[in-house]
Amino acid sequence: MNHTASILLTALAWGAAGAVAAWLVTWPLRRWSHAGGLASIAAVATVAAVAAVVGNTRAMFITMDDEYVTIIAALVAGLLAAVAAIAAARTFRLDSAALRRAVSAIGEGRVPERDARSVSGELRDLRDDLHRTARTLAETREREQALERSRRDLVTWISHDLRTPLAGLRAMAESLEDGVAADPDRYHRQMRVEVDRLTEMVDDLFHLSRLHAGSGVGRRERVNLADLVSDALAGLEPVAGLQGVRLVGSSHAMAEVEGDSAQLNRALTNLVYNAIRHTRTDGTVSLMVSAGPQADRVLVTVSDECGGIPEGEVPRLFEVGYRGQQARSPHPGLGSGAGLGLAITQEIVTAHDGSVDVANTGPGCTFSVQLPLAR
16 A cells, blocks of 8 residues: 555544434534534534544654644634535525515415515526415415406395396296285296296306316317307397397408307397397398407407497496496396396307407497417
């Protein structure tokens, strides 16, 4: 074994023994804090260096004077390492404090403020993840709160709409039972009308609940939109005639989509019926199919002459149970409905990967439905 190898082995043996001893002694520091961990590393390095020097002195590789000088140098180096460790620990403590503030803000339901101070790469990634998580949680809370408000409003509206026909049915039934009804046949006809209205409301609620559960869209097939337009107009032509509203329809694009034809028909029927209900007598409701703004989309529009929608109501038109200003409807004979038609339409269109919007145009408003073309 040559001289250099002997020195290396001696330094390794003594240095390892010193490092292990220092590691065990400073173990509580590492469990205490990150600063203690950094101090432990500095202490291990210093003790290992000193032990290596002492071991080589005992092996007679260096003199006692050299040992003294080298130990002093190792201690100074260890002191400098401890200072560097303290500085690093302070920086880490500030970074940790910023992360704790972010976590605390998330716990309080707030989005943490952006901290402009520079942090290490790992902590910077963690900070960015926390900010993204906070924004996602805030958006989720807003959606849940909006949904809860919609549910409460729906219960209120449905309770009100159910109470009126039920009270009328009860009064008419009691009159018929007591034999005091002046025109029993008229009472029977009116009771049938009220029962049909209640049935329609229950059907809408059931259908909407199925759509929310993701089970409203049945078998998908290729659907010709021109045929849907014809079916929707044919089904509502008698209603429009009774109200003095003219229906027109056209298809400027031979378009097919993939979806449930019955559900898509219901969505269009809801829009046209809503347009008839709010259009003035002698007005016009049009249902048209045209090329969409994108090559892979088709546009279906329903335009009416309702006199326009107040701007404050536009963002809420598709909310469950929302009906807006009842005074806008010049055809009370059609009934006010339960405010579910537009919500159902939006759910159906969304389930078919489409979108529906509304805007005031000319003498009324236009509902625009975009659907992806069949491949």
